[in-house]
Amino acid sequence: MKVLVAVKRVVDPSVRVRAKQDGSGVDLANVKMSINPFDEVALEQAVRLKEAGVASEVVAVSIGVREAQETLRTALAMGADRAILLEVLEGQRDIEPLSVAKLLAALVGQEQPRLVLVGKQAIDNDMNATGQMLAGLLGWAQATYASKLELAGDSAVTTQEVDGGLRKVKLKLPAVVSVDLRLNEPRYASLMNIMKAKKKPLDVKSAADFGIDVAPRLTVLKTYEPAGRKAGTKLASVDDLIQKLKSGLEVS
């Protein structure tokens, strides 16, 4: 069974992102970029499925600018068999989840995987949409926030993190599963695997060749910093704390 994993190149989670003073966006000059942490979990799961003999091939795919090849090399070093970049132009850097889902759907048509794994959200736009949109476009079953995933025959059984607790659902394959952080702990790629990854196939295709309209539906008018909070006062005792607790509840 072929598994397709979509990975996105995002700002590293340790970077403190700031809005530019002029409101034109966030300042991303010279910041460290990484694979989206949720996508890393998705990829780890696919590799484990292959190691368990359930998946026959793991294909990592990214939609983005040329530099996203680095992200795909990371995916290959972690254990993906091959990688595909659907390259977009520099001006399409912030390609929207709807367009990403359409491109992925077209690629699914070519590659015919039985399972697509994605991270539940990208930590840059925090939109939480691509997996569900892809499932909708394909008419496939979907699971979101998966913290467990088991494949058996023609179905996948997932445990999902929902409001109030956990929910177990059986999906008919083919399906799209968006994964949560507690599904697994991604491995570090060994130096040997990083070297090997350089020789694994990485196809670069032009996203434009798919003939899909990727013009954004949302225009960003302004980007600004939220109102900040200031450090308050340090309390000396539990007595003080009780007093502040009570006044906090009265004022509001």
Next chain:
Amino acid sequence: MAVLLIGAVADGQLVLDTTARAAAAARQLGEVTLLIMSPNADTAAAAAAEIDEVSNVLVCEHSSFGHDMAEASAAAIVSLAPNYSHVVGPTTSAAKSILPRVAALLDVMLISDVIRIHDQATFDRPVYAGSAIQTIKSRDLVKVLTVRTSAFQAAGRNGVAEIERVHAVEDPGLSEWIEDNIAVVDRPELTSARIVVSGGRGVGSQDSFSAITRLADSLGAAVGASRAAVDAGYAPNDWQIGQTGKIVAPDVYVAIGISGAIQHLAGMKDSKVIIAINKDEEAPIFQIADYGLVADLFEVVPELTERLNGSR
């Protein structure tokens, strides 16, 4: 402008506060029709009809709606969508799963986690774990959005909306519910509580997390946790507050043994008053807390609980 609002239903009951907050947001966009999807919707529909700002309640009953199965729910919403300019849902796990699928089927872009509505097409939403806010304008004909409930005041409950029944479209039969493992707790809902008491990695173990829950109970508070505490198994997943967990904005937020990673702050920094207890004076949480107590939580939390219980 006509808005189709997806009501939050759990276990056959309307999740009132969540739905009332989403209704107040939806009313800013137009006349609100509240959709109740449930296997047996009568109780929830009656409660929904009382929410101010709701003009009509649509009841759609199907066995698959009891567990928020996205494929069937999305199909039902898409079949109703042509009558509306906006499809709106609260930021529940169900709506966050269903509405992106709806948006794709309508060929429109989802707008998630809206915290402010400027006009019919212009919205504010946080990005980068709340480090920045974007004002975005949609050019789609139908706008599909989720609204962050903590950013909107709940509508009142003096309404008398009409209730109408609609038929569900056929369930595509792609997925099947097996079981829920949902804890029933006698505490306020995390996202609507006036007080939230939250524990982090500093709490140290699942056993010692009971110090946090006892303090919460003495205050009538909801219990939250940082991702570190959930990952370590000290607290269940649905208590997680932060960028990828729940977003809360209570009157008082008490952070205990939480260092204050940006991902956690994203979930609680709009609280009115923040109180932090941490033994590390340098913990980043103190940079945003209104009141901080540098102390060993194992000493002060039981003392605090005892004093609060004694003073009642």
